[in-house]
Amino acid sequence: xxxxxxxxxxxxxxxxxxxxxxxxxxxxxxxxxxxxxxxxxxxxxxxxxxxxxxxxxxxxxxxxxxxxxxxxxxxxxxxxxxxxxxxxxxxxxxxxxxxxxxxxxxxxxxxxxxxxxxxxxxxxxxxxxxxxxxxxxxxxxxxxxxxxxxxxxxxxxxxxxxxxxxxxxxxxxxxxxxxxxxxxxxxxxxxxxxxxxxxxxxxxxxxxxxxxxxxxxxxxxxxxxxxxxxxxxxxxxxxxxxxxxxxxxxxxxxxxxxxxxxxxxxxxxxxxxxxxxxxxxxxxxxxxxxxxxxxxxxxxxx
Numbered sequence: 001x002x003x004x005x006x007x008x009x010x011x012x013x014x015x016x017x018x019x020x021x022x023x024x025x026x027x028x029x030x031x032x033x034x035x036x037x038x039x040x041x042x043x044x045x046x047x048x049x050x051x052x053x054x055x056x057x058x059x060x061x062x063x064x065x066x067x068x069x070x071x072x073x074x075x076x077x078x079x080x081x082x083x084x085x086x087x088x089x090x091x092x093x094x095x096x097x098x099x100x101x102x103x104x105x106x107x108x109x110x111x112x113x114x115x116x117x118x119x120x121x122x123x124x125x126x127x128x129x130x131x132x133x134x135x136x137x138x139x140x141x142x143x144x145x146x147x148x149x150x151x152x153x154x155x156x157x158x159x160x161x162x163x164x165x166x167x168x169x170x171x172x173x174x175x176x177x178x179x180x181x182x183x184x185x186x187x188x189x190x191x192x193x194x195x196x197x198x199x200x201x202x203x204x205x206x207x208x209x210x211x212x213x214x215x216x217x218x219x220x221x222x223x224x225x226x227x228x229x230x231x232x233x234x235x236x237x238x239x240x241x242x243x244x245x246x247x248x249x250x251x252x253x254x255x256x257x258x259x260x261x262x263x264x265x266x267x268x269x270x271x272x273x274x275x276x277x278x279x280x281x282x283x284x285x286x287x288x289x290x291x292x293x294x295x296x297x298x299x300x301x302x
Contacts, residue, residue, distance in 0.1 A: 020116050030130070067084065083144050096122070105128070196219065263275070
């Protein structure tokens, strides 16, 4: 599933293409990809055609394109604040193409845009597994309703690391489960949680309440560093399901120290990394650098 770095790479790639662009046409090729839109495909098209996109925004793994008010709304004072909300799910892609370009596999929705600087372009939503989708949703304070419960992420300028560290230290659950809780801190998934915990030398099952404030802050700093590095390398691509808006893969997979490295030497101490079952997923750690916390039972290796 795309995590914060991948979604931010897509947002940044969309920005110059869609900001200020008028939506001239919408084609829904698979109704399942607009299932979160209450009006179905017909209502989805009606809600978008003729509107103009603002600057794309993101919180955690949620991405949205604000819709500028219609001229008629401004004149009457009945201004709506909607946005096209996109969730990429497991395999969703937002691709920028020239009109008439060769078809992309698994394209579910096509938007035909007229951009003041670039002329006509297409934005295609492709999704092989159809766990993601698009919907026009109302916003409050600039955030769509379906993303309102999502906490700020570590690269947001308004992120308060001290406050999040204090909340983390109130939790009995393991630190990895806490990092994946999008109401505490958003944008972190399995990949970047494993990477940050390896940097912090913490076992995934270490209860948050066992951390000191300084240790919790250090963990959040490691999360931020991992996310920044992944952003610089275009995100993590293990297959063709994650690409940027131009269809290019990210390269952070070559810089991973923990995730996916079970059975390989730890880059820090040389011990053999172990991959363990965890919460219907897996966690990869160094058994020497990230020792199991005392008194905490965890699943065995696999």
